[in-house]
Amino acid sequence: MLLTEGQTSDHRGARLMLAALPPAKTLLGDRGYDSGWFRAALAEKAIEACIPSSRSRKVPIPHDKALYRQRHKIENMFGKLK
Secondary structure, eight states: OOOOOTTOOHHHHHHHHGGGOOSOSEEEOOGGGOOHHHHHHHHHTTOEEEOOOOTTOSSOOOOOHHHHHTHHHHHHHHHHHO
8 A cells, every 4th residue: 555645646656655565467557647757667567457448538448338327436435434
């Protein structure tokens, strides 16, 4: 688990946790994690990124929308922990 300051960007937190990622097939993340370097780092680890493109991306990168919808279960768990 990695806790960062409330104002820390998702990109900075992703950079800190990248080395500690366990073996996985797919990583679900919100738009805050959409960056070229993060997607490339995941691809190096053979992890598929299921991250919607940020609104500022000129050419959207497709993602598995059905899988991304399952992310709410994780969000609900963290909501209960709070």
